[in-house]
Structures are given as structure tokens and as C-alpha cells.
Amino acid sequence: MYESxxxxxxxxxxxxxxxxxxxxxxxxVVMYGVALGLKPQFFRGVFNRPGSMFIGLFSQWIxxxxxxxxxxxxxxxxxxxxxxxxxxxxxxxxxxxxxxFMTSYGKGNAELSVLMSTITTLAAPIFxxxxxxxxxxxxxxxxxQSAADVLRTLQVPPLQIALTVILIIGIPVLLxxxxxxxxxxxxxxxxxxxxxxxxxxxxxxxxxxxxxxFMLFKEYIGYIFIVVLIHNLVGFxxxxxxxxxxxxxxxxxxxxxxxxxxxxxxLGLLLLFNTGIFPxxxxxxxxxxxxxxxxxxxxxxxxxxxxxxxxxxxxxxxxPKFWRKK
Numbered sequence: 356m357y358e359s360x361x362x363x364x365x366x367x368x369x370x371x372x373x374x375x376x377x378x379x380x381x382x383x384v385v386m387y388g389v390a391l392g393l394k395p396q397f398f399r400g401v402f403n404r405p406g407s408m409f410i411g412l413f414s415q416w417i418x419x420x421x422x423x424x425x426x427x428x429x430x431x432x433x434x435x436x437x438x439x440x441x442x443x444x445x446x447x448x449x450x451x452x453x454x455x456f457m458t459s460y461g462k463g464n465a466e467l468s469v470l471m472s473t474i475t476t477l478a479a480p481i482f483x484x485x486x487x488x489x490x491x492x493x494x495x496x497x498x499x500q501s502a503a504d505v506l507r508t509l510q511v512p513p514l515q516i517a518l519t520v521i522l523i524i525g526i527p528v529l530l531x532x533x534x535x536x537x538x539x540x541x542x543x544x545x546x547x548x549x550x551x552x553x554x555x556x557x558x559x560x561x562x563x564x565x566x567x568x569f570m571l572f573k574e575y576i577g578y579i580f581i582v583v584l585i586h587n588l589v590g591f592x593x594x595x596x597x598x599x600x601x602x603x604x605x606x607x608x609x610x611x612x613x614x615x616x617x618x619x620x621x622l623g624l625l626l627l628f629n630t631g632i633f634p635x636x637x638x639x640x641x642x643x644x645x646x647x648x649x650x651x652x653x654x655x656x657x658x659x660x661x662x663x664x665x666x667x668x669x670x671x672x673x674x675p676k677f678w679r680k681k
Contacts, residue, residue, distance in 0.1 A: 356578050361435040363575060363641040378621070379518065381556050382452050383527045388549025389459045389469070390531020391542050398466050407464070407598065407607035411471045414597045414615045416482050419590055420446045424490040426589065428498065434582060436502035437641030440491055442586055444623050444642060445649050447486035447509075449475035452523050453657055454610075454617040456553050461661030463609030469528060471614045476519050479622065484509040505639050507632050515625060557654050572648070579645055583652050591616035591660060595670070605671050609664050617657050620649040 401408055423446035427439040434442075450472045458468035475482070487509050495503045535542045594615030598608040623646040627633055663669065 356433050363644045382523045385456050385553045386527035387531050390528040391546040407603040410601040411611040420486040436499040441642035441645035443490050447483045448619045448622050449479040450614045451617045451619040454613045457613045457657040457661040458610045461664030464606040468610040480511040617653045
């Protein structure tokens, strides 16, 4: 496994910026659909009872990078340095806006999810470089010094943060809230249409992301699939466990779970393909591959988990009463 994953460092993976802009447009449409189900008074509720938000931010900023580092230590004989650094980079990124739809679809607290995504994205220029420097630094110092070449000072582009917050979250949410206020009957019908249209959009997003490097995914996905699967499940588990210990309401727990387990890996790719940070001559194929597959997989896993939340009660009644009775 170690040798197979190490071969990824010799690969050249394409990153289509045009495709990335298209994905941003898709996400803006999805966020508009999410906003049709938001209630402004619930935002006030999140700030009046901020415990769930603090638990979510703690899970996202502190626990996830720490546990990711421990996973890299535990599986150091199976996961080569560049793959490990890729996992640490993903764990250092803010929550992805994908989680907002997943939370809404999974009958979680969508308002809490939107606020968490906004806060972690705005704080990404601070927390992403700090977490990557701390945990990447510990990895290169105590586990494998060969990864020192990719231990770079990250500079999160302010323009990317502004685009994410304004174009993908801010404007679509504002338009959605205005639609609800001034056209409530139309928004109620449109909400149902957008919910299922969003699922189709996400499936199209997966197809677009896979198509860019389909042959490479097909040939090398085996072990990377396992690595990302474990990492993603751990992320969901961190959010779920932290919010359960914190005794948050069920809807908040679902939001924190999905927010912690879904990362903005697109930002990670933008950083990796920034030649001012990672020059082309640096062998970072393992980092790019794991980050790219994370971007595909969290959509699939998020849809699966949010569907389970929506149509079952396993997180509220326990496994013996898994499926709700009509």
C-alpha cells in the first residue's frame, strides 16, 4: 500500500480553473435553494444560544487537524508523506458550502451550518496557515523529514475568500430570504423543486470533477479511496461526538456533524496549484490526488449521510429503532 501510494508523487494532475468557476456557479444556485428554507429568526436563535456554534468551530479548527495528525502517526507505515500532508492540508481548510445543502436536506439546523461556513471561511487566512504549519511541522520534524519541501507558508487568497463569502454564500442567501419575504407562495413551490434539482447538480459536479482526471482516478483510486473514506468518517465522527457530549439539539448535532466532515478541498487545490507557494518542480502528486478525491468523495458521503438523517432516525432513537414508523 505504501509503495502504491508513493507512486502518486510522480503523477501530473490537471486542475481546470474554468471548471472551478463553473462549480462556484453551481454552488451559488444550490445556496439559493438552501436559503428558501431559512428563517431569519433562527439566525438570532443561534447567537442567543451559541453553544452549538462554539462546539462546531472547536471541532473544525482544533479537533479535526489534531486527530488527522494522530491518524498520520498511527498509519505512518501505510500512508506516505505526501498523502499525509494532503490529509493535513484538507483538515486545515474551512468547512465547505456543500455542507449547507446537506444540512438543510438532512433536516438539520441550516442556519447554524451557514453561519459556521461563513465564519470558518472568513477565518481561513488565519486558521488554515496556522493549522498546516503546526501539524505539518510536527509531521516533518518527528515522522518524515522528506516532506519538508511541501511545508510551505500558506497564503490564502483574500479574493477567493471574498468570492466564496459574497458570491457563493452572501448573495444567494440574501436573494433567497428576499424571495421568501416577498413571494412566499412561489418560494414554497420553488423550494421543493430546488431541493431535488440540487441533488442533480451535485451529481453533475461529481461527474465534472471526475472527468478532469478520470483515467488517473480509475487507475489509482483504490488505496486513496480507503484513506479518504477513513478520514472523512473520522471527521463526521468528531462532529457527532463533540455535539453529543455537548448535549446539543438533534438539528444542531446534524449541522455540526456535516460541517465538520465536509471540507473546502477546492481551496486546498487552489493553494496546491499556486506556484508562488508550491513550485511546479516539487513532487506533490500525493497531496493533489488526495485533495482532489476529497472534493469528489465528500459530496457522495454528504449525500448519503444527509439522506440517512432525512429518512431515518438512527441518530435520535438508536439502531434498534433505525427506521421511522409512519
